[in-house]
Amino acid sequence: MKQTQKGFTLIELMISxxxxxxxxxxxYPAYNDYVIRSQRADAKRALVTASQFLERRYxxxxxxxxxxxxxxxxxxxxxxxxxxQCGVGQTHTIAYSTLTPPTQNTFVLVATAIGGQLAGxxxxxxxxxxxxxxxxxxxxxxxxxxxxxxQRCW
Numbered sequence: 135m136k137q138t139q140k141g142f143t144l145i146e147l148m149i150s151x152x153x154x155x156x157x158x159x160x161x162y163p164a165y166n167d168y169v170i171r172s173q174r175a176d177a178k179r180a181l182v183t184a185s186q187f188l189e190r191r192y193x194x195x196x197x198x199x200x201x202x203x204x205x206x207x208x209x210x211x212x213x214x215x216x217x218x219q220c221g222v223g224q225t226h227t228i229a230y231s232t233l234t235p236p237t238q239n240t241f242v243l244v245a246t247a248i249g250g251q252l253a254g255x256x257x258x259x260x261x262x263x264x265x266x267x268x269x270x271x272x273x274x275x276x277x278x279x280x281x282x283x284x285q286r287c288w
Contacts, residue, residue: 135159136238166176173218174261177226177245180217184210184228191266195236198268210246215246225251228271231265242267261287 142150191208192198200206207230211227213219231242246263247255255261260276261284274287 138150142151148214166254167258170251170258172256173225174264176218177228177247177287178272180226180228181243181245181264182213184214185241185266185268185270187211187214188243192268198236198241199238202238207241224226225249240268259286261286 160180184218187210188198188208196202198208200208210228215228216224217228218224226247228243228245230236231244234240234242236242243266244263245265247261254260261274262277263275264287265273265275267270272288275283276282276284
């Protein structure tokens, strides 16, 4: 009578583990890149939302500032100053541009990557910050310090 073997040999198990390890080594970086790109899309959405908020204010108050006589910019609501949300999971900050401060008739909003998003963007395409102005012009920068344009990001 012939005995049949049941179960796996150690070699078969090691080959299976090696195949899984190779698949994980390929899939995990691709997944991380996908997450970074989706968070970038969240930041762009937040910029557009904040811009629409300011445009609604401009249509009623005729200024982007707190008043027609004040040089102080109108403050964005707290929930519009971060993307995708404030607190845990925040990947970008949304603020007025410090290079071109808002005036009565103009504004430039900037979404800047922070934390893990900043590290991921540096590794990927270098989409460190995005800008959106009152004319709807969209720009992206690889480096906030040197203001190197990177239009691949929008």
